[in-house]
Amino acid sequence: xxxxxQAQYGKVSxxxxxxxxxxxxxxxxxxxxxxxxxxxxxxxxxxxxRRDNFERGVDIQFNExxxxxxxxIVVEYGVKISEVxxxxxxxxxxxxxxxxxxxxxxxxxxxxxxxxxxxxxx
Numbered sequence: 001x002x003x004x005x006q007a008q009y010g011k012v013s014x015x016x017x018x019x020x021x022x023x024x025x026x027x028x029x030x031x032x033x034x035x036x037x038x039x040x041x042x043x044x045x046x047x048x049x050r051r052d053n054f055e056r057g058v059d060i061q062f063n064e065x066x067x068x069x070x071x072x073i074v075v076e077y078g079v080k081i082s083e084v085x086x087x088x089x090x091x092x093x094x095x096x097x098x099x100x101x102x103x104x105x106x107x108x109x110x111x112x113x114x115x116x117x118x119x120x121x122x
Contacts, residue, residue, distance in 0.1 A: 003062055003102060014100055016062075020055030023069050026095035028054070030088050032079035037072040037112035057112075066105035069096070073109060077116040085109040 036057030057072040
């Protein structure tokens with residue numbers, strides 16, 4: 001599915017994968033985020049076949065004149081989860097709205113796991 005925007009000289013069609021990739025890259029830039037979690041079993045199998053999969057853990061829902069983004073994330077042990085989620089929401093919303101000109105209605109963050117990184121272990 002794609003989001004269509006009526007521009008001055010015609011229509012612009014943006015595929016769901018493009019939106020998901022931009023959201024995934026923006027989320028991965030946030031401190032405290034270890035990675036994106038797969039949305040389902042099919043995503044886990046797909047990850048084995050692809051190298052760079054920035055849309056992993058990103059679900060896009062098209063509304064009438066806006067989009068809703070759901071992110072499935074893995075956070076680092078020891079960080080304040082609510083603060084990481086808030087920063088992820090802000091950064092993803094800014095990236096999608098400025099790069100694509102789409103109206104983001106909401107960004108839902110689902111923390112799937114907490115991971116202890118090697119630097120935190122004693």
